[in-house]
Amino acid sequence: MxxxxxxxxxxxxxxxxxxxxxxxxxxxxxxxxxxxxxxxxxxxxxxxxxxxxxxxxxxxxxxxxxxxxxxxxxxxxxxxxxxxxxxxxxxxxxxxxxxxxxxxxxSVVHTESLDTPGGAFVRVNIRRDENGGLLSQVTVQGQLRGDDAERKLIDDLERRARSAVGLAT
Known part of the structure; x- marks a missing residue:
C-alpha cells in the first residue's frame, strides 16, 4: 500500500x-x-x-x-x-x-425547488445555523420576471419548505 x-x-x-x-x-x-x-x-x-x-x-x-x-x-x-x-x-x-x-x-435540513414559467430555477433550503436554529434561504439561478404571479409561486414554495420542518409560515 x-x-x-x-x-x-x-x-x-x-x-x-x-x-x-x-x-x-x-x-x-x-x-x-x-x-x-x-x-x-x-x-x-x-x-x-x-x-x-x-x-x-x-x-x-x-x-x-x-x-x-x-x-x-x-x-x-x-x-x-x-x-x-x-x-x-x-x-x-x-x-x-x-x-x-x-x-x-x-447544514441543509430540507430542500424544495421549482422552475419558474420565465425560466429561472428557484431553490428554498431550510438550514440549521451553528446554534441549532432553523432558517429558510431562497436562491435563484437565472433571471426572475418579478411579476406578482412569480412572487406568489416563490412565496408558496418557501411556505411549503418551512411547513415541512415545522417553521412558521
Whole structure:
C-alpha cells in the first residue's frame, strides 16, 4: 500500500487563536501563510495573529475545487458577497475539501425547488445555523420576471419548505 504525504499539522500558535467552538475537523495550509480550518460550525481562516474570517456553514452555498489553478472557491448564499478564494499549499487537499462539502451539506435540513414559467430555477433550503436554529434561504439561478404571479409561486414554495420542518409560515 502506498501512503500519500500527510497534511502538515496546524501550528500551535494558529490553533491557540481559534475559539473553543472551532475545534478543527480538517485544515489546509494556504500559500499566503494563513490556514483554512473546517470546524463543526464554521469555516475559519486564521494565522498566527488570529482569526481573519469566520464563516458559519449555513452562509456557504458551495465550494468548488479547481485542481488546475490550485484554488478552492467558496461561494456564499448571498450572491452579492464576493466569493472567498483559498489557495492551499497541498495540490490535492481532498480531506479538507471533502470535510467542507460534508459540513455544508450537513447544514441543509430540507430542500424544495421549482422552475419558474420565465425560466429561472428557484431553490428554498431550510438550514440549521451553528446554534441549532432553523432558517429558510431562497436562491435563484437565472433571471426572475418579478411579476406578482412569480412572487406568489416563490412565496408558496418557501411556505411549503418551512411547513415541512415545522417553521412558521
Amino acid at each position: 502506498i501512503f500519500g504525504r500527510r497534511s502538515p499539522k496546524l501550528p500551535p500558535d494558529v490553533g491557540a487563536r481559534l475559539d473553543r467552538r472551532d475545534s478543527p475537523l480538517a485544515h489546509a495550509e494556504l500559500t499566503d501563510g494563513r490556514w483554512a480550518v473546517a470546524a463543526a460550525g464554521a469555516l475559519v481562516v486564521a494565522d498566527a495573529d488570529g482569526v481573519v474570517g469566520r464563516y458559519p456553514w449555513h452562509t456557504v452555498e458551495h465550494g468548488r475545487w479547481d485542481g488546475d489553478a490550485g484554488e478552492l472557491t467558496v461561494a456564499w448564499v448571498d450572491g452579492a458577497v464576493t466569493p472567498l478564494v483559498l489557495r492551499p499549499v497541498e495540490h490535492d487537499p481532498a480531506r479538507f475539501t471533502s470535510t467542507l462539502r460534508e459540513r455544508v451539506q450537513s
